[in-house]
Amino acid sequence: MKPIQYKASQNQPLDGVMSPIPIREFRGLNTFDAFSIDDTFFTEMKNMTLDDYPAISMRPGYRVLGSYGSKVLGMGVWRGRELHAVFNDGTWRRLNGTVWTTLVSGLNTTAEWTFTNFDGNLGGVNLIGSNGIDSMRKYNGSNVSLLSGAPSNGKYITTYQNRLWCAVGNELWASALDQPENWNQFVGNQQDSYRRQMESTRGEDINMLSGSLTKLTIGMPGSLHELYGGMPADFNTRLITEDMGLSNNKSAMTQEGFMRFIHPTGIYEYGGGTLPTKSFSDRIGKRLNDIGIDPVAGTDGRKLFFNIHSDQMLVYDPRSGIESWCEWRGINAVQFAEMNSQLYIGDSSGQVLQLTGTEDNGTPITWSATTKPFNNGSISKKMRWYKLWVVVELRGIMQIHLSRSVSGDEDWTLVQNIVGSSKTEVQRIIIPVRQFARENWIRVRFSGTGYVRLHEFTRQTRQLPLY
Numbered sequence: 103m104k105p106i107q108y109k110a111s112q113n114q115p116l117d118g119v120m121s122p123i124p125i126r127e128f129r130g131l132n133t134f135d136a137f138s139i140d141d142t143f144f145t146e147m148k149n150m151t152l153d154d155y156p157a158i159s160m161r162p163g164y165r166v167l168g169s170y171g172s173k174v175l176g177m178g179v180w181r182g183r184e185l186h187a188v189f190n191d192g193t194w195r196r197l198n199g200t201v202w203t204t205l206v207s208g209l210n211t212t213a214e215w216t217f218t219n220f221d222g223n224l225g226g227v228n229l230i231g232s233n234g235i236d237s238m239r240k241y242n243g244s245n246v247s248l249l250s251g252a253p254s255n256g257k258y259i260t261t262y263q264n265r266l267w268c269a270v271g272n273e274l275w276a277s278a279l280d281q282p283e284n285w286n287q288f289v290g291n292q293q294d295s296y297r298r299q300m301e302s303t304r305g306e307d308i309n310m311l312s313g314s315l316t317k318l319t320i321g322m323p324g325s326l327h328e329l330y331g332g333m334p335a336d337f338n339t340r341l342i343t344e345d346m347g348l349s350n351n352k353s354a355m356t357q358e359g360f361m362r363f364i365h366p367t368g369i370y371e372y373g374g375g376t377l378p379t380k381s382f383s384d385r386i387g388k389r390l391n392d393i394g395i396d397p398v399a400g401t402d403g404r405k406l407f408f409n410i411h412s413d414q415m416l417v418y419d420p421r422s423g424i425e426s427w428c429e430w431r432g433i434n435a436v437q438f439a440e441m442n443s444q445l446y447i448g449d450s451s452g453q454v455l456q457l458t459g460t461e462d463n464g465t466p467i468t469w470s471a472t473t474k475p476f477n478n479g480s481i482s483k484k485m486r487w488y489k490l491w492v493v494v495e496l497r498g499i500m501q502i503h504l505s506r507s508v509s510g511d512e513d514w515t516l517v518q519n520i521v522g523s524s525k526t527e528v529q530r531i532i533i534p535v536r537q538f539a540r541e542n543w544i545r546v547r548f549s550g551t552g553y554v555r556l557h558e559f560t561r562q563t564r565q566l567p568l569y
Contacts, residue, residue, distance in 0.1 A: 120478065122489070124560040127156035130419070130426030133388035136474045136508055137481055137543075145509070146472035146547075147429045152419050159555040160469050161417075161430055163462045164447070164455040168202045170195065171211075174448025177439035178217025180229040180241060185441055187454055188215045194231070194239070194246060197454070205246040210235045214437075216351060218260050218313075222280040230282065232259040232268060240282075251283040258351045262313035263332050265296070269308035274298045274320065274329070292333035300327065303344060310351040312361065317374075319361060321348035326378065343377055346370060352437065355399040355406065357420070362406055364397040369408055369416075382418070386427045389416060400438025402445035402457070409435040432462060460553050466498060470549035475508050476561060477543040484566035485542055490533035492559050496522030498552015502531075504538050505545040514547060528557065 125141055130152055132143035139145075151161040171191030178186045185197040186205075194206040213233035221227045229241040230249060234257035238249040253275055256268030266277040276296035278284040287295045300308055302325050310321030320327040325344045331337040346365045348354055354363035360373045368390045369383040383390065394411035401407065406418040415430040433455065437448030447455040461467060478485055494500070502518040517534045538544050548556065 120563055120565065122560050122562045124558050126558045128152065128158040128556065129424075130158075130428050131389075132385050132427075134385065137477070139474055141474065141476070143474065144471045145474055145545075146470065148431050148471075149467050149469040150428055150471050151417065151430075152424060152426055152428060154555055155419070155421075155424050155426075157555050157557045158471065160460065160467055160553050161428070162457045163459040163467055164433065164457050165459060166463045167197060167200075167446075167454045167456055168195070169451070169453045170202070171452040173450055173452055174437045174454060175211075175213065176215025176217065176231070176233070177437045177446060177448050177454070178215070178229055178231060179219075179439055179441045180243065181219060181227050182441060185439065185446055185454075186217065186229060186231075186241065187437075187448060188231070188233075189452055191452075196241075205241065206239065209233075214352070216258050216260070218266070220261050220266055220282055222264070222266075222277075222282045224282060228282075230259050230266060232256050238268075249283060251285050252277070253285060258308065258311040260311045260313040260318070262318040262329075267311055267313060267318060269311055269320075272300050272302070272305075272307045272322075274300055274308065274311075276334075279333075292335070294334045296334045296337060298337070298339070300339070306347075310348045310354050310363075312354060312356060314356070319354075321351070321354060321363070323347045323349075326372070328374075342372070346378060349393070349395075349397050352398045355401050355438075357401045357403070357406060362399060362408075362418075364393060364399055364408060364410065366393050368393075369410075382425070383427075386416060386429075389414075389429065396436065398435055398438060400435075400440065400445065400447075402440050403443045407435070407438060407445065409433070432467070466551045468549075468551050469554065470547060471556070472547045473545055473559070475543040475545045478563055478565045481543070483542070484540070486564035486566055487535045487539050487541065487544060487561070488564060489562040490535055490544075490546070490560070492531050492533065492548070493528060493557045494531065495526050495528055495555040495557070496520060496550075496553070497524065497526060498522050498550055498554060500531075500548060500550035500554060502533055503547040503549070504533075504535070505547070506538065506541050506543075507545070508543070522552065522554075 129142040131147045132139045149161045171189040173190040176188040190211045192209045195202045213235045215233045217231045232238045237254045238252040240249045266282045278287040278295045279293040306322040312319040318329040324347045326342040329339045368380040370378040370380045372378040397410045408416045413434040417428045434450040435447045439446045500520045503514040
């Protein structure tokens, strides 16, 4: 019996059908023109992080370490191992493990504090604090006492060249060499104290001091200066710029030799030798059009945190090849402190928070990420959408919405709802595209509650003729 054989059909491939286009590298937030940015960027983000780069995942949660009064006025770290905080109930407290101990009470309830560590002739490293109203104080590891001899209205305490430095209005003060309780020695030698009026074209007061091994950086609302030298006869100041300054003392932070600071016109970077630049933050420029009056900057030694308005926090990952931004919500930071590569946050309600875990003090975190409007070739060409899918790890709930528009929130359509498992596993999720099959472009929004890590987003389309 002769078997019947059929020729396999040879279908002509459809013109314009593209191979699947996977995205497995995510580069964070970008507010430039949505059509022109790379596919790896998102146009909107909330509570996502690039800690697992090139994947994108939910930001870490926090736990509340303590809550006193209704606002944290300052945070410091003694010898890199003990966290201190001042609250607007007038108390200075230290955290010893899980227990807060009150060291001082009756302090001013509105003035913000700055801290620095200094030894000198104090018999050991002390944590020095100032707020410009209460007398300066020192903590020696067991109790807090007055720092005698220091100007009572000195602000922004810092260290440089074995001296304590502070600001009194527009005047720069320094203690005698290795003598933190002697600010009035002027006998004409290298151990002398130091004072200098810092002039500016706008007649501004000093609002930031930051000491390092090689220089003292002096900030004003509209200018930036530096002081060099090792003794009073050699101290000299240099104007860096009068085009921008600092919003306040806590809006500046230094990491790996670079100072980043917040000004009402943006977030700037300064490394010395050139003018401050905001090129590293231009990518999120549209988020910086409404910087609040009380922004704060900080670091955990790896990432940079800028709380610019209410609970709007912009997070920068400076790692080489990543250099990307994310946006967090739900944490209204007013103070930052870093200890042992851990970030501690003082918020506007009097809580001290530690970033850790996958929930906000027991509450699941809500997150979202919105893609650019995807298209092929020319924006004006028609398209046929065949498939969309994502590869994720999910231990919460995720919704996927699609939109025909370039921006806005008016036309999002829920097309998929996924419930994750209690254990971590990677899964592929198909995104239905039926009612969007012939759109010129599509935006995708991933949102949900609970832990998520997005590994890949893939699309397959057909490019149709221009008509």
